Amino acid sequence: MWQHYLKIAWRNLTRDRAYTFLNISVLVIGMASFLLIGLYIKDEMSYDQYNDNSDRIYRIWTNLEAEGSGEQSASMSFPVANALEEAYPTYVDEAVRFFNMQSPFITMGRDSLRFNEPHVYFVDPEVFDVFTYKFIEGDRTALLDTHGVVLTRTMAVKYFGTTDVLGEEMYAESNIPVTVTGVVEDLPSSSHMPVDALISMYLIDRIFSEELTSSNWVWNPCWTYLLLKDEKCAADLEAKLPEFIAANYPELMRNRMHAYLMPLEDIHLNSHLQYEITANGYQENVRLFSIVGFFILIVACINYTNLATSRATRIAKEVGVSKVLGASRKELIFRFLGESVLTSTISIFASLVVVEVFLPLFNTLTGKDLVSASLFEPLNLVAVLAVAVGVGIVAGFYPAWMLSKLSPTVILSRSSKSTSGVRVRKALVLVQFCVALGLIIGTTVVNRQFDYLQSQDIGFDHEKLIMVPVKWDAARTYTEMREQLIASEAIENVTRMNDVVGVKHNMHEYNHTGLEESDYMYFASLITDEHFTETVGLEVIAGRALGQPGDDSAAVLVNETLVKQMGWGSPSEAIGKLFRTPQGKEVVVGVIKDFHFVSLSQQIQPFVLDVVKGAPEVFFTRYFCIRTKRGMEDEAIAELKKAWLKYHPSQPLDEFFLSDAINEAYRSQNTLRDLMAIFSIVAVAIACLGLFALSAFTAEQKTRELSIRRIIGASNSELFKVVAIDFVRMAVVGVLITAPVTYAVLYNWLQGFAYHVELDWMSFILVSLFGGALALLAVVFQAYKATRLDPIAALRYE
Known part of the structure; x- marks a missing residue:
């Protein structure tokens, strides 16, 4: 029919x-x-589902409720992973950390070959028990070698021309020797965390002090993932997290911090926290x-x-x-x-x-x-x-x-x-x-x-700013490089900062008059130097800019919104207000006009420009920022390359225009x-x-x-x-x-x-x-x- x-x-x-x-x-x-x-x-909906255990993997995140802006962080402190495993073995099979040195890239090299790689992480050896990686060479024990590195197929071919590279020597961060102990297939594009190489977390002890990585519960640079016994026990473990915080975190954070578990498969579309590994979807x-x-x-x-x-x-x-x-x-x-x-x-x-x-x-x-x-x-x-x-x-x-x-x-x-x-x-x-x-x-x-x-005035001129990601070796030469660069007719000014202004920032703790000595409030901030306002083009509406003698770790600038939230009255009345920070006592020397230090998808929040001198100055220097003269961008880049080659001949230079980074923030839109x-x-x-x-x-x-x-x-x-x-x-x-x-x-x-x-x-x-x-x-x-x-x-x- x-x-x-x-x-x-x-x-x-x-x-x-x-x-x-x-x-x-x-x-x-x-x-x-x-x-x-x-x-x-x-x-979009299949992100991270390629992992065999995707239904049992959760990322732990925190919400720190504090005066100021607070902090909703996708990353955790170093000790959290091991402490959770030990405290709740009936719930947690494995806990692994991913750490990228809080840097936009890790420099990898072989012989004279050097590249700045944006998707390299230091990880715990158990990472292969949690996430699914398909090994071409080596096996899941690859990172038990304290100097081991596992490359993806693309990375192996990029540096060696083949995947048959077990035992080959490389360098991480220019001077740390690592040995290739495994090669894995490239991850699917549907991963919220792109990976090009994984380095054994054991090496971190060579870079940081054990005190910083084992007992510091305040600094939170690690993305921490848990493989649970069963997805059904996630709610039970989450209910235990308040007691975990009370037992481990400093007293000043215990009553303000709340921890939660986010399913791995939900991260891409539903997680829009601070310090995300990459920009997520919506x-x-x-x-x-x-x-x-x-x-x-x-x-x-x-x-x-x-x-x-x-x-x-x-x-x-x-x-x-x-x-x-x-x-x-x-x-x-x-x-x-x-x-x-x-x-x-x-x-x-x-x-x-x-x-x-x-x-x-x-x-x-x-x-x-x-x-x-x-x-x-x-x-x-x-x-x-x-x-x-x-x-x-x-x-x-x-x-x-x-x-x-x-x-x-x-x-x-x-x-x-x-x-x-x-x-x-x-x-x-x-x-x-x-x-x-x-x-x-x-x-x-x-x-x-x-x-x-995308057409709104964000409060500063970003069109002629060149950003240069730097590591600690380059940060130590900032003063010398700056002097050489500003001598060029194509360059107006140079500053440094710890994040990309207009795109992202960090949160730092501040104590002001009237708060208990052990209490802090958290504000969005940039760690920079006395040349920042002039280089970026911020308007100081009260007081003065940074840059006078004595402006080391004792001077800060705040924005209008912070003045209003603190109830300090007019901007001029805020001058002379005192803060106390881990760096010591600081004083408000100026108020800057509100500007958008992140995209316009968020309201302007209280903001602090802080100066750090001495040893921490190198640690907080992640970017050089160069103001070029109009129409002389090419000449400025040529001068930058000349100075970079002089001071860092073996390190790659990956400069970019700040306007491109700001526009990238609107890519999904x-x-x-x-x-x-x-x-x-x-x-x-x-x-x-x-x-x-x-x-x-x-x-x-x-x-x-x-x-x-x-x-x-x-x-x-x-x-x-x-x-x-x-x-x-x-x-x-x-x-x-x-x-x-x-x-x-x-x-x-x-x-x-x-x-x-x-x-x-x-x-x-x-x-x-x-x-x-x-x-x-x-x-x-x-x-x-x-x-x-x-x-x-x-x-x-x-």
Whole structure:
């Protein structure tokens, strides 16, 4: 029976090629868009699931509630891992730490070959018992060697040209000898923690004192992961963490610190803490793309349904003859559903070709490394075929039901050209229009918001600043290099800092007058020097800048927000206020105008610029910052390379412009904007095709009416009105439905931003008029054809 239905379906598809081509084209566009979005969502939601024990791995994080800004940290202190293992052996199988020296890179080398590697970590040897690494050379005991390093395949080939490198010697941090004890496959891109090399944590004792790594519970530079006995015991262990904090942390932190466990699989989309290993994704983006993909598929289904019902009058007599010959309604429904499913199946395979063609461009836009081959994995292929069958049934059900219910007498009579189903078609086109209009409005607001964020004055001029990541050896030569650099005509000033201003910062503890001696409040801060405000271009609104004699560890600058939060009155009244820090007593010598020391996604918080001299100065120097003269950036980089080669000939130089780093902070937002625009255009194109098809059907249904009107003297404008008036009404109704709903959704979305554009009804009206104009444009051609109608020929045809 099904073979018979398929033969009839194939015959109908090949007989009406124009109709088939239009239907399949729309479905292919809709399905290809849906599959691309599906690949993106699947990748986002599959982060870290390649680990065999992913359901039992948790990262521990803390929330330190304190005056000032507090701290929500993804990283922990060194002793936490071992202490948790010893305290709760019934819950914890293994605990491992990842440490990157709190540096943007680790310098790795072999002979004269040197590179600054951003994804190298010192780790505990048990890391391979917790996370899944596929060994090419060596085994899971590789890091029990106190000088062992495990390379990924890419790193091994980069330094040695082969993966057969066991026993080869390398250097970490330029002068620490390490031995290659293992080579593993590159990690999948769906890892929240990219890894190029892992070095034995035993070496840390050579770099830091044992006191700092074994008993310091305040400094928290390690990302700490736990492999639990069972995922069900996570809640029980989390309930024990308050007593763990009380037993181990200093008294000043015990009552303010709360520790939590975060499932490994949740980190990428749900963790946005301070000191994340890399920038994570956003659950909101996944939800948004899910909705967009669903809507595009629905719009494509509606388009198919409308085309199928508008075609119904052409095949109505065939249906009538089938009924007269004994075909049951059930058989007719199966027949039309078979044609619909066949169409959608052809479309899904054609869409796979489209996905293959456009996937490289999609990867470029999203920064992903997606492969279409994953769609042919057994479970995914079943899902793809299920989409094809589901679309075929959903899109074809109404036409099948409508045609199968008609009486043969009515079908074979002159009334076979009835208007049955017109209201349903109009309702479906209205839904299409609402979806397309909503996406147009949403894309417009998303663009406005992200343009607003990236065009705002962040409080300093970042366009001419060059950042140079440095290690301790380079930090020791800061004074000499600075003198050489500022002697250049291309360079205005040079400063140093411990983080990238405008992108990230650290939290430091401060005690002020009125607090208990053992109590601290935590503020966002940068450790820098007396040249910072001048180099970066911050405005001092009260007091003075740093740089006078005696400005060593005794002088700080604070921002306006800190002054307000502390209740110090006006900025001038804050001058002379005292702080006490681990470095000693410090005094506020100036107040700087608020500036955005992180992206505009966060409100400006209290902020401190601190100066550290002596031995800690080297430890806190992670970046040199160079202010170039306008138009002389190339000359400044040439001078930088000359100075770097003089002082550090064996170390790689990896300079970058601060503006590039700040723009990178908005990369995920730009991706969202680009994809929203692309898929909105797709949805609008499909909706316009639907309007075009329905207007063609409407014009055909009104052929007799239009001919008679022309014969009795109707003008072209009157004929145009007859064809277009229903679509104008539909556009007006669509605007009235879509505008308030979209307004409410976008208003809630904007509340997630610390700074955002204001929604105004005028912009909604303008965008709605644009959408209405697109809808009208889709029917203009058919209306124009109606005005050119030859009434005599049309009536003969009727």
